[in-house]
Amino acid sequence: AHVYGLKKVIMKSIEDDDDNTTRFLVIGRQIFPTSGHDRTSVLVFIHDKPGALFDVLSPFARHGISMNRIESRPSHQAKWEYGFFIDLAGHVEDEAMKQALAELEAHSAQIKVLGSYPVAIP
Numbered sequence: 001a002h003v004y005g006l007k008k009v010i011m012k013s014i015e016d017d018d019d020n021t022t023r024f025l026v027i028g029r030q031i032f033p034t035s036g037h038d039r040t041s042v043l044v045f046i047h048d049k050p051g052a053l054f055d056v057l058s059p060f061a062r063h064g065i066s067m068n069r070i071e072s073r074p075s076h077q078a079k080w081e082y083g084f085f086i087d088l089a090g091h092v093e094d095e096a097m098k099q100a101l102a103e104l105e106a107h108s109a110q111i112k113v114l115g116s117y118p119v120a121i122p
Contacts, residue, residue: 031092031093031115031116032115032116032117032118034091034093034094034116035091035118035119037118037119038089038090038091038094038116038117038118038119039068039087039088039089039090039116039117039118039119040087040088040090040091040092040097040113040115040116041085041086041087041088041113041114041115041116041117042085042086042088042101042104042111042112042113042114043083043084043085043086043111043112043114044056044083044084044086044104044108044110044111044112045075045077045081045082045083045084045108045109045110045111046081046082046084046107046108046109047081047108047109048078048079048080048081052107053084055107056084056104056107056108058107059099059100059101059103059104059107060088060100060104062100062103063096063097063099063100064096065088065089065090065096065097065100066088066089067086067087067088067089068087068088068089069085069086069087070084070085070086070087071084071085072084073085075109077109081109085114090116091116092113092115092116093116101113
């Protein structure tokens with residue numbers, strides 16, 4: 001909390017290993033300013049069709065954006081429709097990210113940018 005200037009810590013010393021590393025979420029309504037070393041998380045729902053996931057991921061490759069993580073979940077909106085949580089290298093305000101996300105909208109049933117944030121400080 002101190003590293004990121006946060007005021008409230010719900011519980012301290014929760015680790016059971018001195019070398020433990022824990023990820024925390026900071027939730028807010030505003031876009032976190034770019035740090036130059038950021039990650040963006042998006043939730044994308046795709047249509048059930050051949051090549052749908054390829055179509056969703058291609059804009060990131062075209063714009064030189066690395067994907068750090070992808071995780072699938074059933075959408076519960078329609079049968080055989082899935083949502084993908086994707087973590088990407090870069091900030092939502094970066095020009096390459098803006099272009100990739102704009103292209104992504106044409107290939108997805110729904111997209112939600114969950115936020116951009118600085119990569120963890122070791």
